Amino acid sequence: MASISIKNLKKAYGTFSVLHGVDLDIADGEFVVLVGPSGCGKSTLLRMIAGLEGVTEGEIQIDGARVNDRHPKDRDIAMVFQSYALYPHMTVAENMSYSLRLRKVAKDVAARAVTAASQKLGLEPFLARRPKALSGGQRQRVAMGRAIVRQPKAFLFDEPLSNLDARLREQMRAEIKKMHADLKATSIYVTHDQIEAMTLADRIVAMHGGVVQQVGSPLDLYDRPANLFVAGFIGSPGMNFLEGRAEKDGIRLRDESFMAMGDVPEHLLGQQVTLGIRPEHVVLDAHGQGMPAHLDLVEPTGFGIILHLTLNGLPLKVFTLDRAVLQAGPMVAVTLAQEHLHLFGPDGSRIGGTSDPAAAA
Amino acid sequence: MSLAGTMGGHTRKPWLKRLADTSEPYLYSAPSLILIVTVMLVPLALGISYAFRDIQLLNPFSGGFIGLDHFRALGEDTAFYRALKNTLWWTGASVFLQFTFGLILALLLDKPFWGRGVVQALVFLPWAVPSFLAGLNWAWLFNPVIGPLPHWFFALGLIDQPTNLLSDPHYAMWGPILANVWWGIPFFAITLLAALQAIPRDLYEAASIDGATGLQRFTSITLPFLAPTIAITVLLRTVWISNFADLIVVMTGGGPADRTQIVASYIFTQAFRRLDFGYASAIALVLLALLMAYSMLIILLRQSLLSKD
Numbered sequence: 185m186a187s188i189s190i191k192n193l194k195k196a197y198g199t200f201s202v203l204h205g206v207d208l209d210i211a212d213g214e215f216v217v218l219v220g221p222s223g224c225g226k227s228t229l230l231r232m233i234a235g236l237e238g239v240t241e242g243e244i245q246i247d248g249a250r251v252n253d254r255h256p257k258d259r260d261i262a263m264v265f266q267s268y269a270l271y272p273h274m275t276v277a278e279n280m281s282y283s284l285r286l287r288k289v290a291k292d293v294a295a296r297a298v299t300a301a302s303q304k305l306g307l308e309p310f311l312a313r314r315p316k317a318l319s320g321g322q323r324q325r326v327a328m329g330r331a332i333v334r335q336p337k338a339f340l341f342d343e344p345l346s347n348l349d350a351r352l353r354e355q356m357r358a359e360i361k362k363m364h365a366d367l368k369a370t371s372i373y374v375t376h377d378q379i380e381a382m383t384l385a386d387r388i389v390a391m392h393g394g395v396v397q398q399v400g401s402p403l404d405l406y407d408r409p410a411n412l413f414v415a416g417f418i419g420s421p422g423m424n425f426l427e428g429r430a431e432k433d434g435i436r437l438r439d440e441s442f443m444a445m446g447d448v449p450e451h452l453l454g455q456q457v458t459l460g461i462r463p464e465h466v467v468l469d470a471h472g473q474g475m476p477a478h479l480d481l482v483e484p485t486g487f488g489i490i491l492h493l494t495l496n497g498l499p500l501k502v503f504t505l506d507r508a509v510l511q512a513g514p515m516v517a518v519t520l521a522q523e524h525l526h527l528f529g530p531d532g533s534r535i536g537g538t539s540d541p542a543a544a545a
Numbered sequence: 546m547s548l549a550g551t552m553g554g555h556t557r558k559p560w561l562k563r564l565a566d567t568s569e570p571y572l573y574s575a576p577s578l579i580l581i582v583t584v585m586l587v588p589l590a591l592g593i594s595y596a597f598r599d600i601q602l603l604n605p606f607s608g609g610f611i612g613l614d615h616f617r618a619l620g621e622d623t624a625f626y627r628a629l630k631n632t633l634w635w636t637g638a639s640v641f642l643q644f645t646f647g648l649i650l651a652l653l654l655d656k657p658f659w660g661r662g663v664v665q666a667l668v669f670l671p672w673a674v675p676s677f678l679a680g681l682n683w684a685w686l687f688n689p690v691i692g693p694l695p696h697w698f699f700a701l702g703l704i705d706q707p708t709n710l711l712s713d714p715h716y717a718m719w720g721p722i723l724a725n726v727w728w729g730i731p732f733f734a735i736t737l738l739a740a741l742q743a744i745p746r747d748l749y750e751a752a753s754i755d756g757a758t759g760l761q762r763f764t765s766i767t768l769p770f771l772a773p774t775i776a777i778t779v780l781l782r783t784v785w786i787s788n789f790a791d792l793i794v795v796m797t798g799g800g801p802a803d804r805t806q807i808v809a810s811y812i813f814t815q816a817f818r819r820l821d822f823g824y825a826s827a828i829a830l831v832l833l834a835l836l837m838a839y840s841m842l843i844i845l846l847r848q849s850l851l852s853k854d
Contacts, residue, residue, distance in 0.1 A: 236750050257756040269751035273769040282765070283755035330755070 186247040186337035186370055187212045188233065193242035195228055195394075202228050204394045205242065213368045219381035220391035221417070226374045227342055229391075233372060234340050235259050246337060262331035263340040266347065268323045270315040270330075276302075277311040280329045287334075294333075301329040304363070321352045328360075332367065341373040345380065357383055378418050382406070390414045412532040415460050421490050421501050423526070424466070426459040435459055435527075439496040441475075445525060449535060457535070458528040463490065463503035465524035468512075474519035479512060493518065595826035602820035615827035624803055625811065625828065632807040635722060636787040642726045644779060647733020652767075654734065655741045665738075672731035680795030683724035687711050687796075711797050714804045721792045721805060729786070733778060740774040741767070773847075780843045784836050808832050 188210040195203040203225045210216050218226040231237040233244055235256035244251050251259050262283075270279050277298055284294040302308050305325040315323055324344060331339055341360075345353045361384055364371055375381055381388050382402040390397045390405060390413070398410035409415035415423045428437040430452040434444040443459060467474070468491075477500060481492035489509060491502040495518065502518065509516070527535040558566075596615055601607040619625055654665055671679070687710045689695040695707035704710075711720040744767065752762045790809035793799060799806035799814055806814070808828060816825035 234750075234754060236754075256750070256753045257758065259754075261754065263751070263754045265747050265751060267745070267747055269745065269747040271748060271752075271766065282752075282757075286756045286761060330751075334755075 188338060188370065188372070189243075189245040189248070190229075190233070191243040191245070193229070193232065193244065194240045195225070195232060195237065196240045202394050203232075203240075206396055208389060208396070208399070210370060210372065213370055215364050215371045215373065215384060215386045216389060217373045217375060217381040217385035217387070218389045218391060219375055219378060219417070220397075221376060224391040225394040226376075226389075226391050230263075230340050230342055230372060230374045233338075234261060234263050260337045261340055262334060262336040262338075263342065264324075264327045264331050264344040266343040268315075268327040268344075268347075270323055270326055272315055275312050275314055276307060276318070276326050276329075279315065279326055280333050283330070283334045297333045298329075301333045304332070304366075305329050305359075320348055321356065324348060324356060328363070332363070332369075336369075338370040338372065341371065341375075343375055344373075346375075346377070353380075360384060378420065382418070388418075390417060392417075408534070409460075409526065410534050412458060412460070412528050415526060415528070415534075419462060421463050421503060423460045423462050424500050426461075426498060426500075428457060428459060430455050430457045437496065437498070439498065441496050443520070443525075445522070445527070448527075452529060452535065455530050457530065458532070460526035460528060461520050461524060463501040465521045466500065466502040467519045467521055468502060468504055468506070468509055469517040469519060472517045474517040477516055477518050479514050479516055482510065484510070491516075592826055593830060595823055596830045597827075598823050600821075600823040600826075602822065607823075611823075615824050616831075618824065619827055619831065624806065625808070627803055628806045628808045628811040631718065631805065632787055632809070634718060635725075635793075635805075635807050636783055638718075638722050639725045639729065639786050640779060640782050642722070643729040643782065644733050644775075646726065647730045648737055650730060650734040651737035651741055654738050668734055669731050671728050672735075674728065676728065676789075676791035677795050679724055679728045680721075680792040683720065683727070683792070684711065684796040687720050712801055714801050717797055717801055717804050721796050724792050724796065725786065725789070728792070729782065732782065736774060736778050737771060740771050744770045776843070776847055780840065784840065787836065788832070 188208075190206055190208040190210075193203060193206045194201070206225075206229060208216075218229060220226050228237060232239055235251070235254060239252045246259060246261070271282065274282065280298045280301060281294045284297060289297075298311070299308075302311055305328060307322070307325055307329055310318060310322060310326075315326065318326065324347075327344065344360075345356050348356060357380055360373075364384075373380075373384060385402055387399060388402055388405050389399050392413045398405055398414045400408075400410075405414055405418050409418060409423075412425070416425070426435075426437055426443070428435040428443070430436075430448050431442075432448065432453065433446075434442055434448065435457060436442055437459075475495060477493040477495040479491060480494055483490040483492070488503055488505045489507065491504065491509060493500045493502060493516065500518070529535050597610060597612060599607045599609050599611045599614075650668060654661065654668065658664075674682075686692040686694045689707045689709055695704070695709065698704045698710075699707040711717050748766050749762055752766055757765065787807070788809050790807065790813050793805055793807060793810045794813055797805040799810050809832065812825045812828050812832070815821050815828060
């Protein structure tokens with residue numbers, strides 16, 4: 185296992201720049217998830233670490249050694265592809281032992297490694313089959329097995345679960361987490377699914393437009409998003425945003441209603457700011473106390489209920505576990521929990537301690 | 546129906562109606578069947594029948610049925626056995642060289658480079674040249690009076706004096722083979738290139754991460770993926786080339802002293818030089834049988850390879 189260090193990494197295709205200088209240090213045994221929308225550069229970053237894409241500028245180090253110009257085969261990393269990329273003309277066992285055979289590992293050692301990996305992944309009954317005779321989930325396991333037999337320095341995952349159905353994805357997610365707890369392998373995992381990112385990661389790297397937006401623990405990103413992008417990307421249903429002008433002691437929203445807040449920093453006075461609040465932090469008041477809002481749409485998920493409201497002409501999503509709202513009339517009263525308000529400045533970046541993690545906890 | 550049948554004659558349909566019912570499927574398939582029979586089977590049967598008849602264009606009394614006489618003559622025809630040997634040599638060398646260079650060309654064209662589209666179009670060009678034109682062109686290239694090749698070979702020290710390769714009894718076969726290789730490379734290059742481009746790129750990426758060198762990626766991914774295409778193209782080309790007399794007829798006419806005579810060109814010589822259609826048909830029938838046997842062999846081989854998967 186190894187640490188990976190990325191310094192001011194840039195990638196451009198001709199004049200088209202994809203990564204604008206990424207810095208990242210991944211500790212030995214850490215599980216890091218790169219998350220972001222399509223085209224944010226997360227897969228490119230992963231492929232550069234694997235050696236499948238050249239480095240335009242900057243440096244990649246594995247265990248302190250610069251690997252920029254090292255061929256993928258000499259980097260000693262394993263990768264699980266979105267398409268699995270299993271060799272269709274080899275059996276499951278041959279697929280898993282291919283890398284060992286290339287390294288001229290003794291036959292019995294290789295066989296033991298394949299047996300151990302297939303036991304771990306429940307693949308023993310399928311060892312003699314070819315990939316086309318396997319289901320999607322089984323193929324996914326073979327791709328993982330191929331990665332773990334060699335005990336590489338690091339595992340790279342490129343959206344490994346996105347071709348599976350929802351139920352299987354949930355199951356494999358848990359298995360990957362279990363496997364990581366078991367092997368303690370340095371892992372970098374790329375996904376666009378923020379649930380996968382939240383559940384798997386020791387640390388999340390949120391990316392957008394080729395720039396790292398925030399690096400932190402899952403709850404860090406959830407409770408203290410560094411900017412509007414992270415705030416909107418992490419969490420489902422997504423955070424509500426209310427735009428307004430900063431005034432002393434509060435925010436004047438676009439519809440001229442006033443939202444009182446504790447301490448608005450002085451340099452913001454008169455500026456355009458955005459107020460953020462997560463749907464579960466909007467409180468519905470049964471006794472009619474709070475701001476009146478119109479109930480537009482109800483989405484019961486079984487676990488809870490998502491309500492779409494209009495508050496002073498602005499859309500507002502609410503998440504509640506209280507099923508009583510299903511009987512509520514067209515008008516409800518809401519209050520925004522003060523301690524859970526997020527404030528973002530004119531440039532979209534977070535303003536100070538509006539949501540202290542200690543207070544949120 | 547069967548119930549109605551047991552009830553007696555009253556419920557039976559009139560015979561005309563029954564006839565229409567039973568002949569219905571045949572009537573539907575008749576147009577295509579008639580077409581196939583007239584266009585394919587009748588000429589084939591006629592051609593085969595010639596092999597058992599004495600048909601010489603210059604002999605007005607010929608045309609009678611002579612049984613297996615042609616085949617008996619063929620069994621003692623040393624020119625035919627030499628042609629058979631030459632056919633093996635001609636086909637084997639042509640297919641092998643065409644395939645080898647075609648594969649190399651396909652691998653080179655598979656890598657992206659500037660102007661690849663133009664080069665791909667140019668590579669296809671020889672295939673578009675009519676075979677007779679290609680034969681003439683190469684015959685002139687080998688001719689020391691107008692062609693540069695003998696002088697180049699002489700300058701390289703390959704031959705003692707700039708003579709025509711096509712008139713050298715020992716090496717004459719190389720002339721048509723060279724022309725054939727030039728003419729047939731595009732076929733292999735284009736079909737193999739198409740097969741190469743159908744191989745998923747991420748397999749190569751997975752293999753290089755697994756630690757495979759370029760050569761190992763070629764043997765463990767490229768070759769297994771190309772194998773079905775290779776099998777089918779080599780089979781097809783073998784049959785075509787062993788039947789392909791154009792270049793030989795144009796360049797050497799089978800000479801010198803039958804050194805470049807293959808079975809296909811021997812048939813041509815018998816039919817259109819000696820005008821003995823009966824004997825030519827008999828040779829053609831033997832060639833047909835040999836090629837059918839070869840094709841069956843390859844198909845069986847392919848089946849057994851596929852069933853192993």
